Amino acid sequence: MRLKLDNLSVVYPASDGRPPVAALSEINLVIEDAEFVVALGASGCGKSTLLNLIAGFLSPTSGQLTLDGRPVSGPGADRAVVFQKHALLPWLNVLDNVAFGLQIQGVAKAERYATANRLVGLLGLDGFQKSPVYKLSGGMQQRVGIARALTCDPKLLLMDEPLGALDALTREKAQELILNIWHETHKSVFFITHSVEEALFMGTKLIVMSPRPGRITHSFDLPFSRQFLGGMPARAVKASPEFIKLREDVLKIIFADEEAAA
Amino acid sequence: MTDKPTSGPASRVGAGESRLGRLARARPTKPGEIYGVPGQGSTLWLSAVSILLFLFVWWLVTAMGWVKPLFVPSPMTIVTKLISVWNVGFTGTPFLVHVEISTVRVFSAFLLACVVGIPLGLAMGMSPLMRGLFDPPIEFYRPIPPLAYLPLMIIWFGIGETSKILLIFLSVFAPVVLGARSGVKSASIEQIHAAYSFGATRWQVLRHVIMPSALPEILTAMRIGIGFGWTTLVAAEMVAATQGIGYMVLSASQFLQTPVVIMGIFVIAIIAFAFDLLMRFIERRLVPWKGRM
Numbered sequence: 001m002r003l004k005l006d007n008l009s010v011v012y013p014a015s016d017g018r019p020p021v022a023a024l025s026e027i028n029l030v031i032e033d034a035e036f037v038v039a040l041g042a043s044g045c046g047k048s049t050l051l052n053l054i055a056g057f058l059s060p061t062s063g064q065l066t067l068d069g070r071p072v073s074g075p076g077a078d079r080a081v082v083f084q085k086h087a088l089l090p091w092l093n094v095l096d097n098v099a100f101g102l103q104i105q106g107v108a109k110a111e112r113y114a115t116a117n118r119l120v121g122l123l124g125l126d127g128f129q130k131s132p133v134y135k136l137s138g139g140m141q142q143r144v145g146i147a148r149a150l151t152c153d154p155k156l157l158l159m160d161e162p163l164g165a166l167d168a169l170t171r172e173k174a175q176e177l178i179l180n181i182w183h184e185t186h187k188s189v190f191f192i193t194h195s196v197e198e199a200l201f202m203g204t205k206l207i208v209m210s211p212r213p214g215r216i217t218h219s220f221d222l223p224f225s226r227q228f229l230g231g232m233p234a235r236a237v238k239a240s241p242e243f244i245k246l247r248e249d250v251l252k253i254i255f256a257d258e259e260a261a262a
Numbered sequence: 263m264t265d266k267p268t269s270g271p272a273s274r275v276g277a278g279e280s281r282l283g284r285l286a287r288a289r290p291t292k293p294g295e296i297y298g299v300p301g302q303g304s305t306l307w308l309s310a311v312s313i314l315l316f317l318f319v320w321w322l323v324t325a326m327g328w329v330k331p332l333f334v335p336s337p338m339t340i341v342t343k344l345i346s347v348w349n350v351g352f353t354g355t356p357f358l359v360h361v362e363i364s365t366v367r368v369f370s371a372f373l374l375a376c377v378v379g380i381p382l383g384l385a386m387g388m389s390p391l392m393r394g395l396f397d398p399p400i401e402f403y404r405p406i407p408p409l410a411y412l413p414l415m416i417i418w419f420g421i422g423e424t425s426k427i428l429l430i431f432l433s434v435f436a437p438v439v440l441g442a443r444s445g446v447k448s449a450s451i452e453q454i455h456a457a458y459s460f461g462a463t464r465w466q467v468l469r470h471v472i473m474p475s476a477l478p479e480i481l482t483a484m485r486i487g488i489g490f491g492w493t494t495l496v497a498a499e500m501v502a503a504t505q506g507i508g509y510m511v512l513s514a515s516q517f518l519q520t521p522v523v524i525m526g527i528f529v530i531a532i533i534a535f536a537f538d539l540l541m542r543f544i545e546r547r548l549v550p551w552k553g554r555m
Binding site: 055056057075076077079080081083084085086087088089090091100101103104105132133134148152 | 450452453455456457458459460461462466470471474475477549550551554555
């Protein structure tokens with residue numbers, strides 16, 4: 001799998017007398033197989049626009065977006081999306097929510113339940129198959145969302161601030177869970193977050209974006225998730241001097257952007 | 263200056279005012295309740311008291327002879343009247359046949375309105391073409407009282423069952439269409455995107471995401487719709503009807519048989535209320551997730 005963004009620009013047309021807005025300007029980015037790319041930036045920098053582009057919900061004003069050499073022209077099962085919230089179907093129980101993608105694709109009941117059950121287990125939701133999703137905690141709902149995205153065996157997992165609504169403790173656990181699953185399934189991931197620490201901890205590659213126009217200003221290769229998967233405790237990774245140094249550097253970039261805007 | 267123990271901001275006012283002040287302030291809640299939620303608390307007992315009070319006042323004014331029985335007959339007269347109409351019928355038709363005929367009229371109109379109105383409402387929510395075409399006629403006739411177009415119904419469809427059912431149908435149709443149409447907006451864009459990202463077709467999104475999430479609003483619209491149906495029943499049975507509760511009420515009023523009028527009103531209220539209870543039960547079973555996600 002290889003996703004390539006070539007000189008992508010998105011301009012929202014003028015409306016209500018306001019001038020057109022350049023949401024994204026000349027984005028160049030490649031997501032390779034099994035890469036974990038994290039996008040970070042001040043609000044309004046076009047992170048979500050970028051994710052919507054890759055998901056196929058939005059078409060670029062100019063430039064090219066290709067997946068394995070073929071242009072992306074709409075949403076498809078090769079790219080699954082995990083949303084921040086409110087994307088589960090409350091009338092279905094946990095198992096049916098996880099199996100939803102397979103149901104859409106017309107997979108027979110027994111087969112889709114077998115796959116869904118495996119993922120329910122992988123996400124640590126065993127015993128909750130029959131529970132209504134609206135009775136689960138936010139953290140568990142988000143795990144259902146991740147399991148659902150994984151059922152159709154996508155090449156690329158798109159995550160739009162999936163942990164943004166979770167409390168700090170649950171969030172750290174969910175970070176570790178996502179890393180473990182990423183390691184086990186060898187998916188490529190494009191992950192959006194507001195948290196610098198989360199971005200550094202999880203990604204193999206970090207892109208920092210700036211607003212007006214939305215563009216990629218910095219790109220870092222990150223070693224920290226591999227250290228964690230190599231057996232180092234998460235807190236130790238996050239407390240290491242290299243981690244703290246990079247965290248401060250990235251924060252400086254983002255604060256500079258915020259101040260420039262103010 | 264007083265040495266009395268005081269509490270809260272009302273402590274500075276005098277004794278007489280402080281009682282009023284206490285009423286105006288929100289009190290701390292009991293455990294299990296949330297402070298400041300408007301209208302919090304159970305009303306079951308108060309409702310029972312309200313009904314009993316109503317019956318008592320009704321009984322009192324009739325028993326004391328303050329109002330002539332022609333205007334307000336006593337509660338017992340209504341019960342006796344119900345028993346006698348039940349036994350001998352009204353204008354030659356057994357009581358239960360009156361009830362049955364009206365119920366069939368209302369419910370067949372209601373079913374028809376649901377069968378046509380729900381798909382049309384969904385289609386209007388989904389497609390600008392359908393919305394553009396059907397919005398003007400529905401919005402045009404919706405605010406008109408059924409009594410105003412009743413004469414037209416009779417001119418066009420005669421004095422048989424068709425015009426009666428059609429009149430009730432029209433009164434149920436508009437709220438059901440509007441409910442289904444706004445129900446389309448209930449699905450979040452994330453839910454819809456999730457389905458599309460699995461490769462769903464537009465039809466699958468409608469079937470698996472939009473329709474289930476519209477269900478709470480559709481059920482509410484059905485409850486409102488059937489209410490309009492009962493409201494219109496009497497109008498529908500005004501012309502050339504010889505059977506039905508609405509007819510019974512109207513013709514009894516012409517002969518100043520007030521007990522029958524009141525009895526008919528109660529019968530309509532009881533059937534309508536029973537059906538609403540059924541709908542609430544269905545709602546709890548079908549959409550227990552309503553408002554929870």
